[in-house]
Amino acid sequence: xxxxxxxxxxxxxxxxxxxxxxxxxxxxxxxxxxxxxxxxxxxxxxxxxxxxxxxxxxxxxxxxxxxxxxxxxxxxxxxxxxxxxxxxxxxxxxxxxxxxxxxxxxxxxxxxxxxxxxxxxxxxxxxxxxxxxxxxxxxxxxxxxxxxxxxxxxxxxxxxxxxxxxxxxxxxxxxxxxxxxxxxxxxxxxxxxxxxxxxxxxxxxxxxxxxxxxxxxxxxxxxxxxxxxxxxxxxxxxxxxxxxxxxxxxxxxxxxxxxxxxxxxxxxxxxxxxxxxxxxxxxxxxxxxxxxxxxxxxxxxxxxxxxxxxxxxxxxxxxxxxxxxxxxxxxxxxxxxxxxxxxxxxxxxxxxxxxxxxxxxxxxxxxxxxxx
Amino acid sequence: xxxxxxxxxxxxxxxxxxxxxxxxxxxxxxxxxxxxxxxxxxxxxxxxxxxxxxxxxxxxxxxxxxxxxxxxxxxxxxxxxxxxxxxxxxxxxxxxxx
Numbered sequence: 001x002x003x004x005x006x007x008x009x010x011x012x013x014x015x016x017x018x019x020x021x022x023x024x025x026x027x028x029x030x031x032x033x034x035x036x037x038x039x040x041x042x043x044x045x046x047x048x049x050x051x052x053x054x055x056x057x058x059x060x061x062x063x064x065x066x067x068x069x070x071x072x073x074x075x076x077x078x079x080x081x082x083x084x085x086x087x088x089x090x091x092x093x094x095x096x097x098x099x100x101x102x103x104x105x106x107x108x109x110x111x112x113x114x115x116x117x118x119x120x121x122x123x124x125x126x127x128x129x130x131x132x133x134x135x136x137x138x139x140x141x142x143x144x145x146x147x148x149x150x151x152x153x154x155x156x157x158x159x160x161x162x163x164x165x166x167x168x169x170x171x172x173x174x175x176x177x178x179x180x181x182x183x184x185x186x187x188x189x190x191x192x193x194x195x196x197x198x199x200x201x202x203x204x205x206x207x208x209x210x211x212x213x214x215x216x217x218x219x220x221x222x223x224x225x226x227x228x229x230x231x232x233x234x235x236x237x238x239x240x241x242x243x244x245x246x247x248x249x250x251x252x253x254x255x256x257x258x259x260x261x262x263x264x265x266x267x268x269x270x271x272x273x274x275x276x277x278x279x280x281x282x283x284x285x286x287x288x289x290x291x292x293x294x295x296x297x298x299x300x301x302x303x304x305x306x307x308x309x310x311x312x313x314x315x316x317x318x319x320x321x322x323x324x325x326x327x328x329x330x331x332x333x334x335x336x337x338x339x340x341x342x343x344x345x346x347x348x349x350x351x352x353x354x355x356x357x358x359x360x361x362x363x364x365x366x367x368x369x370x371x372x
Numbered sequence: 373x374x375x376x377x378x379x380x381x382x383x384x385x386x387x388x389x390x391x392x393x394x395x396x397x398x399x400x401x402x403x404x405x406x407x408x409x410x411x412x413x414x415x416x417x418x419x420x421x422x423x424x425x426x427x428x429x430x431x432x433x434x435x436x437x438x439x440x441x442x443x444x445x446x447x448x449x450x451x452x453x454x455x456x457x458x459x460x461x462x463x464x465x466x467x468x469x470x
Contacts, residue, residue, distance in 0.1 A: 140468055140469075239418075239445055239465075239466060240418040240419070240465045240466070241465050241466050241467070241468055242464070242465045242466065242467045242468070244467075244468040257418070257419055258418060258419075258465045291468070293468035293469040294468070296443060297445075297466070297468075298445055
């Protein structure tokens with residue numbers, strides 16, 4: 001019997017929804033299986049950066065992949081706006097990584113130099129700037145800012161509207177969004193796959209696991225290894241301010257409607273979603289040293305979330321060798337890579353060419369037995 | 373619109389609201405002083421710029437935000453007047469450093 005759907009995408013976050021949207025655009029019958037509003041969703045907690053300058057040390061292909069995604073963003077933003085009337089508030093003025101000591105600035109310069117020293121990489125354009133040069137572009141920095149790296153490829157968007165826009169767009173191009181469909185088990189059948197969910201079984205010819213950290217549980221059911229771990233981050237949000245910060249930085253950015261987001265911490269091995277003043281105070285202190293004017297601004301929200309982090313920080317895209325038609329897509333940068341996932345990756349999944357076209361992102365790189 | 377319940381012997385103080393001198397009671401909050409002076413709007417909203425005034429008068433609703441002595445987003449209902457205080461209505465979003 002032919003299954004009801006050509007493809008089931010498991011996970012209605014930014015990664016899964018971008019892929020599902022891309023697949024539905026190609027005319028596939030797509031079901032997007034999602035949990036409910038209580039899902040531990042990294043997508044509703046992120047920092048809205050479209051970021052290139054930190055990516056790809058150890059895997060130059062990831063730098064090119066991210067850079068290509070950032071290049072796709074303007075057309076993607078227009079496409080979503082035309083389809084849904086939702087403005088993703090995309091801007092690409094370039095981004096800063098501010099440093100508060102000489103040691104931080106040296107580490108930053110060294111990291112970027114090592115990225116560009118890799119063979120076969122497309123040279124990343126960037127500058128290492130001193131205090132005065134940074135101040136010319138961002139007049140509100142404090143005296144503690146020693147310098148910064150600046151990369152013209154970086155940008156930002158409104159990631160809540162990206163989430164909304166992808167979901168709305170997915171519906172508009174004929175996709176079926178199924179909430180309250182947490183997948184308990186996933187099994188290969190002759191004609192494809194069956195996902196057992198809270199709301200009953202869903203059958204599909206292919207399946208894409210884009211379930212964030214829950215992929216660790218689901219992937220082995222179809223012979224895949226997700227290799228992800230949760231990595232905690234916390235964010236502080238201020239009241240809405242008149243525009244003063246016209247460039248995103250890696251830890252402080254001003255959203256299109258005025259809120260300033262401060263963050264984000266990197267914490268390993270802490271599964272809690274509680275926020276803690278120990279970490280938040282350090283974040284606030286660093287932000288105040290970067291922009292002293294923030295010192296008397298009111299904080300109106302804080303949150304924590306669990307990032308989806310692979311072993312090497314680079315994306316994982318692969319098809320199961322054991323069960324053809326079962327794919328995995330996991331990464332940390334669901335905002336930056338959204339156009340890549342909707343266009344490039346969705347097409348490769350539809351054509352079953354992920355492993356042949358994107359071998360460097362496969363799970364085999366984590367397999368000890370393949371390392372010689 | 374508003375009248376005082378009592379004529380308790382509370383000293384008068386004078387504050388400036390958007391440059392206008394207002395004489396009020398030393399026991400008043402900034403929001404009460406503005407109401408007593410017939411001012412029902414103290415700020416405009418941060419996205420659409422609509423007029424807003426004090427609503428709950430007990431520190432909960434944050435609709436009474438004003439700039440007091442150069443510091444923005446102060447709760448008018450939770451701040452007592454002081455002689456010579458300079459109050460400004462808050463135009464939309466707060467400014468950095470104010």
